[in-house]
Amino acid sequence: MVLVLGLCGLRIGECLALRVRSVDGLRRRLRVTESVSEVGGKLIWSTPKNHQSRDVPMPRALAELVVGETAGKGPNDLVFASPEGNPIRLPNWRRRVWAGAVSRAGLPGLTPHDLRHTAASLAIASGASVKGVQRMLGHKDAAMTLNVYASLFEDDLDLVSERLNAAIASAAVSSTCPEGTAPVQIARPQRRETAS
Numbered sequence: 001m002v003l004v005l006g007l008c009g010l011r012i013g014e015c016l017a018l019r020v021r022s023v024d025g026l027r028r029r030l031r032v033t034e035s036v037s038e039v040g041g042k043l044i045w046s047t048p049k050n051h052q053s054r055d056v057p058m059p060r061a062l063a064e065l066v067v068g069e070t071a072g073k074g075p076n077d078l079v080f081a082s083p084e085g086n087p088i089r090l091p092n093w094r095r096r097v098w099a100g101a102v103s104r105a106g107l108p109g110l111t112p113h114d115l116r117h118t119a120a121s122l123a124i125a126s127g128a129s130v131k132g133v134q135r136m137l138g139h140k141d142a143a144m145t146l147n148v149y150a151s152l153f154e155d156d157l158d159l160v161s162e163r164l165n166a167a168i169a170s171a172a173v174s175s176t177c178p179e180g181t182a183p184v185q186i187a188r189p190q191r192r193e194t195a196s
Contacts, residue, residue, distance in 0.1 A: 005115035006118045007056075011116060050139070123136060
């Protein structure tokens with residue numbers, strides 16, 4: 001469950017609500033269709049935060065582990081459940097599992113939601129686009145993704161610079177092409193004619 005949070009970026013309620021039918025091991029996808037939270041000791045089942053289902057990619061090694069979690073379960077069973085097969089109660093899980101693991105790892109103050117940011121950071125570092133990260137996290141629009149993670153995309157400026165430099169070098173080479181070869185054409189925006 002911790003690996004799903006840290007590598008796929010699900011919200012904790014989405015992760016706790018995953019059902020076996022939501023796991024596509026062949027395509028290495030999780031289908032996020034619902035979320036669960038606990039309010040006043042009662043479990044409240046709902047749609048994801050933006051009310052839209054989404055497919056989230058899983059790395060191959062993680063997909064194998066998640067598929068293993070579904071072994072012997074029916075399609076409507078929860079992927080992550082208590083030993084008795086009941087929904088995991090977040091307050092109990094945080095106290096019994098999370099707190100000790102975080103302490104042993106030397107990461108005081110780390111929350112399950114922090115793993116969502118870890119997943120986004122890893123995706124960006126791996127070359128994911130803004131739209132890809134937006135879809136993975138289930139953000140309503142790319143502007144929200146950029147508002148939160150813009151600083152992680154700054155390396156894109158170096159890539160833009162390198163590509164522009166390559167285009168300039170290519171254009172310079174084409175301007176010295178022998179007669180009879182076609183030079184590189186530089187695209188110019190077309191002017192719009194406006195009706196007066």
